[in-house]
Amino acid sequence: MTTDSAYERFCSLVDAAAADAGITDTGLIARIKRPERIHTVAIPLRRDDGRQEIYTGYRVQHSSARGPYKGGIRYHPQVDLDEVMALAGWMTIKTAVVDIPMGGGKGGIIVDPHNLSPRELESLTRGYMDLIWHDIGPQLDVPAPDVNTNSQTMDWLADEFARLTKTDAPAVVTGKSLAHGGSAGRDTATAQGGFDVLDAALTAAGQSFAGKKVAIQGFGNAGSNAAQLLEHAGAIVVAASDSSATLVAAAGLPIQRLADHKAAGMSFASLAEFTRLDPGAALFEPVDILVPAALEGQLTAENAGRVKARWVLELANGPTTSEADEILAAAGVTVLPDILANAGGVVVSYFEWVQNLNGERWTRPEVEARLAVTMRRAYDAVAELAARRGHGLRQAAYVIALQRLIDAMAGHKLKARRAAKSSAKAAAP
Numbered sequence: 001m002t003t004d005s006a007y008e009r010f011c012s013l014v015d016a017a018a019a020d021a022g023i024t025d026t027g028l029i030a031r032i033k034r035p036e037r038i039h040t041v042a043i044p045l046r047r048d049d050g051r052q053e054i055y056t057g058y059r060v061q062h063s064s065a066r067g068p069y070k071g072g073i074r075y076h077p078q079v080d081l082d083e084v085m086a087l088a089g090w091m092t093i094k095t096a097v098v099d100i101p102m103g104g105g106k107g108g109i110i111v112d113p114h115n116l117s118p119r120e121l122e123s124l125t126r127g128y129m130d131l132i133w134h135d136i137g138p139q140l141d142v143p144a145p146d147v148n149t150n151s152q153t154m155d156w157l158a159d160e161f162a163r164l165t166k167t168d169a170p171a172v173v174t175g176k177s178l179a180h181g182g183s184a185g186r187d188t189a190t191a192q193g194g195f196d197v198l199d200a201a202l203t204a205a206g207q208s209f210a211g212k213k214v215a216i217q218g219f220g221n222a223g224s225n226a227a228q229l230l231e232h233a234g235a236i237v238v239a240a241s242d243s244s245a246t247l248v249a250a251a252g253l254p255i256q257r258l259a260d261h262k263a264a265g266m267s268f269a270s271l272a273e274f275t276r277l278d279p280g281a282a283l284f285e286p287v288d289i290l291v292p293a294a295l296e297g298q299l300t301a302e303n304a305g306r307v308k309a310r311w312v313l314e315l316a317n318g319p320t321t322s323e324a325d326e327i328l329a330a331a332g333v334t335v336l337p338d339i340l341a342n343a344g345g346v347v348v349s350y351f352e353w354v355q356n357l358n359g360e361r362w363t364r365p366e367v368e369a370r371l372a373v374t375m376r377r378a379y380d381a382v383a384e385l386a387a388r389r390g391h392g393l394r395q396a397a398y399v400i401a402l403q404r405l406i407d408a409m410a411g412h413k414l415k416a417r418r419a420a421k422s423s424a425k426a427a428a429p
Protein backbone atom coordinates (compact mmCIF):
# COMPACT_ATOMS: atom_id res chain seq x y z
CA MET A 1 0.00 0.00 0.00
CA THR A 2 1.50 3.36 -1.02
CA THR A 3 1.32 6.08 1.61
CA ASP A 4 3.10 9.04 0.05
CA SER A 5 0.98 12.15 -0.39
CA ALA A 6 1.18 14.20 -3.58
CA TYR A 7 3.38 16.79 -1.88
CA GLU A 8 5.67 14.10 -0.44
CA ARG A 9 5.93 12.69 -3.95
CA PHE A 10 6.90 16.11 -5.27
CA CYS A 11 9.52 16.46 -2.51
CA SER A 12 11.03 13.03 -3.14
CA LEU A 13 11.27 13.78 -6.87
CA VAL A 14 13.11 17.01 -6.09
CA ASP A 15 15.40 15.17 -3.63
CA ALA A 16 16.20 12.46 -6.19
CA ALA A 17 16.93 15.01 -8.92
CA ALA A 18 19.07 17.10 -6.56
CA ALA A 19 21.10 14.03 -5.61
CA ASP A 20 21.47 13.14 -9.28
CA ALA A 21 22.60 16.67 -10.17
CA GLY A 22 25.10 16.68 -7.27
CA ILE A 23 23.31 19.50 -5.43
CA THR A 24 24.29 19.07 -1.80
CA ASP A 25 23.14 22.38 -0.32
CA THR A 26 20.32 21.07 1.88
CA GLY A 27 19.13 24.59 2.74
CA LEU A 28 18.72 25.37 -0.95
CA ILE A 29 16.84 22.13 -1.59
CA ALA A 30 14.52 22.86 1.34
CA ARG A 31 13.82 26.32 -0.14
CA ILE A 32 13.02 24.80 -3.52
CA LYS A 33 10.52 22.38 -1.98
CA ARG A 34 8.63 24.81 0.26
CA PRO A 35 6.04 27.17 -1.25
CA GLU A 36 6.92 30.84 -0.79
CA ARG A 37 3.35 31.71 0.26
CA ILE A 38 0.10 29.86 1.04
CA HIS A 39 -3.25 31.65 1.10
CA THR A 40 -6.32 29.97 2.60
CA VAL A 41 -9.64 31.75 2.16
CA ALA A 42 -13.21 31.23 3.40
CA ILE A 43 -15.57 32.10 0.57
CA PRO A 44 -19.17 32.92 1.52
CA LEU A 45 -21.86 31.82 -0.92
CA ARG A 46 -25.57 32.59 -0.80
CA ARG A 47 -27.28 29.56 -2.35
CA ASP A 48 -30.27 29.97 -4.65
CA ASP A 49 -32.54 28.74 -1.86
CA GLY A 50 -31.27 31.49 0.46
CA ARG A 51 -28.91 29.33 2.58
CA GLN A 52 -25.49 30.80 3.40
CA GLU A 53 -22.52 28.45 2.94
CA ILE A 54 -18.77 28.86 3.34
CA TYR A 55 -16.31 27.19 0.96
CA THR A 56 -12.58 26.79 1.55
CA GLY A 57 -10.24 27.98 -1.20
CA TYR A 58 -6.46 27.96 -1.57
CA ARG A 59 -3.83 29.74 -3.59
CA VAL A 60 -0.35 28.33 -3.17
CA GLN A 61 2.46 30.51 -4.55
CA HIS A 62 5.35 28.11 -4.84
CA SER A 63 8.17 29.95 -6.61
CA SER A 64 8.65 33.34 -8.24
CA ALA A 65 12.38 32.89 -8.93
CA ARG A 66 11.87 32.62 -12.70
CA GLY A 67 8.84 34.95 -13.08
CA PRO A 68 5.27 35.52 -11.86
CA TYR A 69 3.57 32.55 -10.15
CA LYS A 70 1.64 30.60 -12.77
CA GLY A 71 -0.86 27.79 -12.41
CA GLY A 72 -4.46 26.67 -12.59
CA ILE A 73 -7.39 26.78 -10.22
CA ARG A 74 -9.43 23.62 -9.75
CA TYR A 75 -12.89 23.09 -8.32
CA HIS A 76 -13.22 19.63 -6.81
CA PRO A 77 -14.60 18.10 -3.60
CA GLN A 78 -11.25 16.39 -2.97
CA VAL A 79 -9.07 19.49 -3.23
CA ASP A 80 -6.76 19.63 -0.22
CA LEU A 81 -3.82 21.77 0.71
CA ASP A 82 -1.28 18.98 0.35
CA GLU A 83 -2.43 18.37 -3.20
CA VAL A 84 -2.44 22.08 -4.10
CA MET A 85 1.11 22.43 -2.69
CA ALA A 86 2.26 19.53 -4.87
CA LEU A 87 0.53 20.92 -7.96
CA ALA A 88 2.09 24.35 -7.33
CA GLY A 89 5.55 22.79 -7.03
CA TRP A 90 5.00 20.87 -10.24
CA MET A 91 4.13 24.14 -11.98
CA THR A 92 7.48 25.60 -10.89
CA ILE A 93 9.26 22.57 -12.34
CA LYS A 94 7.10 22.57 -15.47
CA THR A 95 7.65 26.23 -16.39
CA ALA A 96 11.38 25.61 -15.92
CA VAL A 97 11.41 22.44 -18.08
CA VAL A 98 9.83 24.27 -21.03
CA ASP A 99 11.89 27.35 -20.18
CA ILE A 100 9.22 30.04 -20.07
CA PRO A 101 9.85 33.04 -17.77
CA MET A 102 7.25 32.17 -15.16
CA GLY A 103 7.20 30.53 -11.75
CA GLY A 104 4.76 28.09 -10.19
CA GLY A 105 1.49 28.36 -8.30
CA LYS A 106 -1.83 26.57 -7.98
CA GLY A 107 -5.25 27.19 -6.50
CA GLY A 108 -8.40 25.34 -5.73
CA ILE A 109 -11.77 25.44 -4.04
CA ILE A 110 -13.21 22.48 -2.15
CA VAL A 111 -16.51 22.22 -4.00
CA ASP A 112 -18.41 19.96 -6.34
CA PRO A 113 -19.32 22.49 -9.03
CA HIS A 114 -21.89 20.10 -10.49
CA ASN A 115 -24.03 20.83 -7.41
CA LEU A 116 -24.07 24.59 -8.08
CA SER A 117 -26.27 26.60 -10.45
CA PRO A 118 -24.53 28.91 -12.96
CA ARG A 119 -25.35 31.90 -10.75
CA GLU A 120 -23.90 30.18 -7.68
CA LEU A 121 -20.77 29.21 -9.61
CA GLU A 122 -20.23 32.78 -10.78
CA SER A 123 -20.80 34.11 -7.26
CA LEU A 124 -18.33 31.58 -5.76
CA THR A 125 -15.71 32.44 -8.42
CA ARG A 126 -16.05 36.19 -7.86
CA GLY A 127 -16.01 35.60 -4.11
CA TYR A 128 -12.69 33.74 -4.44
CA MET A 129 -11.20 36.68 -6.37
CA ASP A 130 -12.55 39.15 -3.76
CA LEU A 131 -10.36 37.37 -1.21
CA ILE A 132 -7.14 36.87 -3.22
CA TRP A 133 -6.93 39.91 -5.52
CA HIS A 134 -4.33 41.70 -3.36
CA ASP A 135 -2.00 38.78 -3.93
CA ILE A 136 -2.36 38.26 -7.67
CA GLY A 137 -1.74 40.35 -10.78
CA PRO A 138 -0.12 40.22 -14.23
CA GLN A 139 3.40 40.63 -12.79
CA LEU A 140 2.75 38.72 -9.57
CA ASP A 141 0.53 35.64 -10.01
CA VAL A 142 -1.42 34.61 -13.11
CA PRO A 143 -4.04 31.85 -12.55
CA ALA A 144 -5.50 29.64 -15.30
CA PRO A 145 -8.12 26.89 -15.65
CA ASP A 146 -7.70 23.37 -14.32
CA VAL A 147 -10.08 20.53 -13.41
CA ASN A 148 -13.72 21.72 -13.53
CA THR A 149 -12.83 25.31 -14.40
CA ASN A 150 -12.84 26.81 -17.88
CA SER A 151 -12.74 30.01 -19.95
CA GLN A 152 -16.00 31.19 -18.38
CA THR A 153 -14.44 30.87 -14.91
CA MET A 154 -11.41 32.85 -16.09
CA ASP A 155 -13.62 35.57 -17.66
CA TRP A 156 -15.42 35.99 -14.32
CA LEU A 157 -12.08 36.18 -12.47
CA ALA A 158 -10.65 38.77 -14.91
CA ASP A 159 -13.83 40.84 -14.74
CA GLU A 160 -13.89 40.77 -10.93
CA PHE A 161 -10.20 41.75 -10.81
CA ALA A 162 -10.92 44.67 -13.20
CA ARG A 163 -13.84 45.76 -11.02
CA LEU A 164 -11.80 45.60 -7.81
CA THR A 165 -8.63 47.26 -9.14
CA LYS A 166 -10.40 49.65 -11.55
CA THR A 167 -7.89 48.61 -14.22
CA ASP A 168 -8.30 46.66 -17.42
CA ALA A 169 -5.69 43.93 -16.92
CA PRO A 170 -6.66 40.85 -18.94
CA ALA A 171 -3.16 39.42 -18.34
CA VAL A 172 -4.16 38.70 -14.71
CA VAL A 173 -5.51 35.29 -15.76
CA THR A 174 -5.06 33.11 -18.83
CA GLY A 175 -7.37 30.62 -20.46
CA LYS A 176 -9.99 33.33 -21.02
CA SER A 177 -12.53 33.18 -23.85
CA LEU A 178 -11.38 34.66 -27.16
CA ALA A 179 -13.87 37.51 -26.72
CA HIS A 180 -12.18 38.50 -23.44
CA GLY A 181 -8.53 38.33 -24.45
CA GLY A 182 -7.97 34.58 -24.62
CA SER A 183 -5.49 33.08 -27.06
CA ALA A 184 -6.29 31.05 -30.13
CA GLY A 185 -5.17 27.48 -29.46
CA ARG A 186 -5.42 27.64 -25.63
CA ASP A 187 -8.41 25.25 -25.59
CA THR A 188 -6.40 22.46 -27.22
CA ALA A 189 -2.92 23.46 -26.00
CA THR A 190 -2.36 20.80 -23.33
CA ALA A 191 -3.32 17.99 -25.69
CA GLN A 192 -1.42 19.58 -28.60
CA GLY A 193 1.75 19.94 -26.53
CA GLY A 194 1.47 16.33 -25.34
CA PHE A 195 0.94 15.23 -28.90
CA ASP A 196 4.09 17.14 -29.99
CA VAL A 197 6.12 15.40 -27.26
CA LEU A 198 4.78 11.93 -28.10
CA ASP A 199 5.37 12.59 -31.80
CA ALA A 200 8.99 13.52 -31.07
CA ALA A 201 9.47 10.42 -28.87
CA LEU A 202 7.90 8.04 -31.40
CA THR A 203 9.93 9.55 -34.24
CA ALA A 204 13.13 9.16 -32.21
CA ALA A 205 12.21 5.48 -31.71
CA GLY A 206 11.61 5.06 -35.45
CA GLN A 207 7.85 4.66 -34.96
CA SER A 208 4.70 6.51 -36.02
CA PHE A 209 1.10 6.93 -34.83
CA ALA A 210 -0.35 4.85 -37.67
CA GLY A 211 -2.39 1.94 -36.30
CA LYS A 212 -1.27 2.46 -32.69
CA LYS A 213 -4.00 1.54 -30.19
CA VAL A 214 -4.76 4.12 -27.55
CA ALA A 215 -6.58 4.19 -24.20
CA ILE A 216 -7.45 7.50 -22.56
CA GLN A 217 -8.42 7.91 -18.92
CA GLY A 218 -10.45 11.11 -18.53
CA PHE A 219 -12.35 12.72 -21.36
CA GLY A 220 -12.29 16.37 -20.34
CA ASN A 221 -10.31 19.19 -21.90
CA ALA A 222 -6.98 17.34 -22.01
CA GLY A 223 -8.24 13.82 -22.76
CA SER A 224 -10.87 14.57 -25.40
CA ASN A 225 -8.62 16.88 -27.40
CA ALA A 226 -5.80 14.33 -27.22
CA ALA A 227 -8.21 11.69 -28.54
CA GLN A 228 -9.05 13.88 -31.52
CA LEU A 229 -5.40 14.66 -32.32
CA LEU A 230 -4.32 11.02 -32.00
CA GLU A 231 -7.19 9.80 -34.15
CA HIS A 232 -6.36 12.45 -36.76
CA ALA A 233 -2.73 11.23 -36.79
CA GLY A 234 -3.82 7.65 -37.57
CA ALA A 235 -3.97 6.09 -34.11
CA ILE A 236 -7.06 4.13 -32.99
CA VAL A 237 -8.65 5.14 -29.70
CA VAL A 238 -10.06 1.83 -28.45
CA ALA A 239 -10.84 2.83 -24.85
CA ALA A 240 -11.81 6.06 -23.14
CA SER A 241 -13.18 6.78 -19.69
CA ASP A 242 -14.84 9.52 -17.72
CA SER A 243 -15.68 9.34 -14.02
CA SER A 244 -18.74 7.18 -14.77
CA ALA A 245 -17.42 4.43 -17.07
CA THR A 246 -14.78 3.22 -19.54
CA LEU A 247 -16.09 2.76 -23.08
CA VAL A 248 -14.37 0.12 -25.21
CA ALA A 249 -14.55 -0.52 -28.98
CA ALA A 250 -11.87 -2.63 -30.67
CA ALA A 251 -12.42 -0.91 -34.04
CA GLY A 252 -12.09 2.54 -32.50
CA LEU A 253 -14.47 4.84 -30.62
CA PRO A 254 -16.31 7.66 -32.44
CA ILE A 255 -14.34 10.47 -30.83
CA GLN A 256 -16.32 13.45 -32.13
CA ARG A 257 -19.57 11.83 -31.02
CA LEU A 258 -18.19 11.18 -27.55
CA ALA A 259 -16.92 14.77 -27.32
CA ASP A 260 -20.38 16.08 -28.35
CA HIS A 261 -22.00 13.77 -25.77
CA LYS A 262 -19.73 15.14 -23.01
CA ALA A 263 -20.21 18.74 -24.21
CA ALA A 264 -23.96 18.20 -23.81
CA GLY A 265 -23.27 17.43 -20.12
CA MET A 266 -23.90 13.68 -20.33
CA SER A 267 -21.75 10.88 -18.94
CA PHE A 268 -20.29 7.80 -20.66
CA ALA A 269 -22.39 5.51 -18.45
CA SER A 270 -25.46 6.60 -20.42
CA LEU A 271 -24.04 5.31 -23.74
CA ALA A 272 -25.61 1.85 -23.74
CA GLU A 273 -24.45 0.92 -27.26
CA PHE A 274 -20.79 0.53 -26.16
CA THR A 275 -19.13 -2.05 -23.95
CA ARG A 276 -18.95 -0.25 -20.59
CA LEU A 277 -16.41 -1.11 -17.89
CA ASP A 278 -15.61 0.62 -14.62
CA PRO A 279 -13.91 4.06 -14.92
CA GLY A 280 -10.47 2.72 -13.87
CA ALA A 281 -10.43 -0.03 -16.53
CA ALA A 282 -9.04 2.27 -19.26
CA LEU A 283 -5.63 2.05 -17.58
CA PHE A 284 -5.26 -1.68 -18.20
CA GLU A 285 -6.60 -2.15 -21.73
CA PRO A 286 -4.31 -3.90 -24.25
CA VAL A 287 -3.05 -0.82 -26.10
CA ASP A 288 0.23 0.73 -27.31
CA ILE A 289 -0.32 4.17 -25.82
CA LEU A 290 -1.96 4.99 -22.50
CA VAL A 291 -2.99 8.59 -21.79
CA PRO A 292 -3.87 9.26 -18.14
CA ALA A 293 -5.81 12.55 -18.39
CA ALA A 294 -7.95 12.53 -15.24
CA LEU A 295 -6.53 12.96 -11.75
CA GLU A 296 -3.44 12.30 -9.61
CA GLY A 297 -2.29 8.97 -8.20
CA GLN A 298 -3.99 6.69 -10.73
CA LEU A 299 -1.06 4.36 -11.47
CA THR A 300 0.14 2.90 -8.20
CA ALA A 301 2.32 0.10 -6.81
CA GLU A 302 -0.80 -2.08 -6.73
CA ASN A 303 -1.91 -1.64 -10.32
CA ALA A 304 1.09 -0.53 -12.44
CA GLY A 305 1.94 -4.15 -13.22
CA ARG A 306 -1.37 -4.45 -15.09
CA VAL A 307 -0.52 -1.69 -17.60
CA LYS A 308 -0.08 -3.21 -21.06
CA ALA A 309 0.82 -0.03 -22.97
CA ARG A 310 4.44 0.59 -24.05
CA TRP A 311 4.04 4.39 -23.97
CA VAL A 312 2.41 6.44 -21.23
CA LEU A 313 1.64 10.07 -22.05
CA GLU A 314 0.91 11.81 -18.75
CA LEU A 315 -1.53 14.58 -19.55
CA ALA A 316 -2.85 14.55 -15.98
CA ASN A 317 -0.70 15.99 -13.22
CA GLY A 318 0.96 13.37 -11.03
CA PRO A 319 -0.97 10.33 -12.32
CA THR A 320 1.91 7.94 -11.50
CA THR A 321 3.24 7.28 -7.99
CA SER A 322 7.00 6.82 -7.54
CA GLU A 323 6.60 3.05 -6.98
CA ALA A 324 4.50 2.76 -10.13
CA ASP A 325 7.17 4.69 -12.01
CA GLU A 326 9.76 2.09 -11.02
CA ILE A 327 7.47 -0.79 -11.99
CA LEU A 328 6.78 0.75 -15.40
CA ALA A 329 10.48 1.49 -16.02
CA ALA A 330 11.39 -2.11 -15.14
CA ALA A 331 8.75 -3.33 -17.60
CA GLY A 332 10.28 -1.22 -20.38
CA VAL A 333 7.39 1.24 -20.57
CA THR A 334 8.39 4.76 -21.69
CA VAL A 335 6.67 7.32 -19.49
CA LEU A 336 6.48 10.82 -20.96
CA PRO A 337 6.30 12.71 -17.66
CA ASP A 338 3.59 15.23 -16.77
CA ILE A 339 5.99 18.10 -16.20
CA LEU A 340 6.94 17.85 -19.87
CA ALA A 341 3.98 16.10 -21.51
CA ASN A 342 1.22 18.37 -20.21
CA ALA A 343 3.17 21.64 -20.31
CA GLY A 344 1.46 22.76 -23.54
CA GLY A 345 -1.31 24.41 -21.51
CA VAL A 346 1.04 26.60 -19.55
CA VAL A 347 3.12 27.39 -22.63
CA VAL A 348 0.07 28.75 -24.48
CA SER A 349 -1.04 30.44 -21.25
CA TYR A 350 2.30 32.23 -21.37
CA PHE A 351 1.65 33.11 -25.04
CA GLU A 352 -1.74 34.53 -24.00
CA TRP A 353 -0.10 36.61 -21.27
CA VAL A 354 2.47 37.96 -23.79
CA GLN A 355 -0.29 38.82 -26.29
CA ASN A 356 -2.34 40.60 -23.60
CA LEU A 357 0.64 42.61 -22.35
CA ASN A 358 1.64 43.63 -25.89
CA GLY A 359 -1.86 44.12 -27.29
CA GLU A 360 -1.27 41.41 -29.90
CA ARG A 361 -3.42 38.64 -31.39
CA TRP A 362 -1.71 35.55 -32.78
CA THR A 363 -3.52 33.13 -35.10
CA ARG A 364 -4.05 29.46 -34.18
CA PRO A 365 -1.38 28.28 -36.69
CA GLU A 366 1.09 30.82 -35.23
CA VAL A 367 0.35 29.62 -31.69
CA GLU A 368 0.62 25.94 -32.65
CA ALA A 369 3.89 26.49 -34.52
CA ARG A 370 5.45 28.33 -31.54
CA LEU A 371 4.11 25.65 -29.19
CA ALA A 372 5.62 22.84 -31.28
CA VAL A 373 9.02 24.56 -31.27
CA THR A 374 8.90 25.04 -27.48
CA MET A 375 7.75 21.46 -26.75
CA ARG A 376 10.22 19.80 -29.12
CA ARG A 377 13.10 21.87 -27.78
CA ALA A 378 12.15 20.83 -24.24
CA TYR A 379 11.76 17.16 -25.23
CA ASP A 380 15.13 17.13 -27.04
CA ALA A 381 16.95 18.55 -24.00
CA VAL A 382 15.25 16.08 -21.63
CA ALA A 383 15.78 13.06 -23.91
CA GLU A 384 19.43 14.00 -24.48
CA LEU A 385 20.15 14.24 -20.74
CA ALA A 386 18.22 11.03 -20.01
CA ALA A 387 20.24 9.16 -22.65
CA ARG A 388 23.54 10.63 -21.42
CA ARG A 389 22.85 9.85 -17.75
CA GLY A 390 21.06 6.57 -18.41
CA HIS A 391 17.96 7.39 -16.41
CA GLY A 392 14.27 8.07 -17.03
CA LEU A 393 12.80 11.12 -18.73
CA ARG A 394 11.13 12.30 -15.51
CA GLN A 395 14.39 12.42 -13.59
CA ALA A 396 16.12 14.19 -16.50
CA ALA A 397 13.32 16.78 -16.69
CA TYR A 398 13.65 17.46 -12.95
CA VAL A 399 17.43 17.82 -13.18
CA ILE A 400 17.11 20.38 -16.01
CA ALA A 401 14.38 22.28 -14.17
CA LEU A 402 16.29 22.33 -10.87
CA GLN A 403 19.39 23.66 -12.57
CA ARG A 404 17.40 26.49 -14.21
CA LEU A 405 15.65 27.25 -10.94
CA ILE A 406 18.90 27.40 -8.99
CA ASP A 407 20.48 29.65 -11.63
CA ALA A 408 17.49 32.01 -11.33
CA MET A 409 17.65 31.95 -7.54
CA ALA A 410 21.35 32.81 -7.70
CA GLY A 411 20.40 35.66 -10.06
CA HIS A 412 17.90 36.90 -7.48
CA LYS A 413 20.61 36.88 -4.83
CA LEU A 414 23.02 38.76 -7.12
CA LYS A 415 20.36 41.36 -7.91
CA ALA A 416 19.60 41.76 -4.20
CA ARG A 417 23.33 42.12 -3.41
CA ARG A 418 23.80 44.72 -6.19
CA ALA A 419 20.73 46.63 -4.97
CA ALA A 420 22.04 46.54 -1.39
CA LYS A 421 25.49 47.77 -2.57
CA SER A 422 24.10 50.64 -4.61
CA SER A 423 21.78 51.76 -1.84
CA ALA A 424 24.72 51.53 0.58
CA LYS A 425 26.76 53.71 -1.83
CA ALA A 426 23.92 56.21 -2.14
CA ALA A 427 23.61 56.35 1.63
CA ALA A 428 27.39 56.86 2.11
CA PRO A 429 28.42 60.43 3.17
Ligand code: NAD
Pocket residue numbers: 145146147148149190217218219220221222223241242243244279280293294295296315316317342343345346
Ligand atom coordinates in the same frame (compact mmCIF):
# COMPACT_ATOMS: atom_id res chain seq x y z
P1 NAD B 1 -11.54 18.19 -17.00
O1 NAD B 1 -12.32 18.51 -15.78
O2 NAD B 1 -11.87 18.90 -18.26
O3 NAD B 1 -11.62 16.61 -17.29
C1 NAD B 1 -11.37 15.63 -16.35
C2 NAD B 1 -11.92 14.31 -16.89
O4 NAD B 1 -11.52 13.25 -16.05
C3 NAD B 1 -13.46 14.25 -16.96
O5 NAD B 1 -13.83 13.62 -18.15
C4 NAD B 1 -13.82 13.37 -15.76
O6 NAD B 1 -15.06 12.71 -15.95
C5 NAD B 1 -12.65 12.42 -15.80
N1 NAD B 1 -12.44 11.71 -14.54
C6 NAD B 1 -12.45 12.19 -13.28
N2 NAD B 1 -12.22 11.19 -12.40
C7 NAD B 1 -12.06 10.07 -13.14
C8 NAD B 1 -11.80 8.71 -12.83
N3 NAD B 1 -11.67 8.32 -11.57
N4 NAD B 1 -11.70 7.81 -13.85
C9 NAD B 1 -11.84 8.22 -15.12
N5 NAD B 1 -12.08 9.48 -15.48
C10 NAD B 1 -12.19 10.39 -14.51
O7 NAD B 1 -10.00 18.39 -16.61
P2 NAD B 1 -8.77 18.65 -17.57
O8 NAD B 1 -8.56 20.11 -17.67
O9 NAD B 1 -8.88 17.82 -18.80
O10 NAD B 1 -7.59 18.09 -16.64
C11 NAD B 1 -7.34 16.69 -16.53
C12 NAD B 1 -5.95 16.49 -15.95
O11 NAD B 1 -5.02 17.17 -16.78
C13 NAD B 1 -5.74 17.07 -14.54
O12 NAD B 1 -4.81 16.27 -13.85
C14 NAD B 1 -5.14 18.43 -14.82
O13 NAD B 1 -4.39 18.90 -13.71
C15 NAD B 1 -4.28 18.08 -16.00
N6 NAD B 1 -3.92 19.24 -16.81
C16 NAD B 1 -4.86 19.96 -17.48
C17 NAD B 1 -4.46 21.06 -18.21
C18 NAD B 1 -5.45 21.88 -19.01
O14 NAD B 1 -5.01 22.82 -19.69
N7 NAD B 1 -6.72 21.55 -19.02
C19 NAD B 1 -3.11 21.44 -18.25
C20 NAD B 1 -2.17 20.65 -17.58
C21 NAD B 1 -2.59 19.55 -16.86
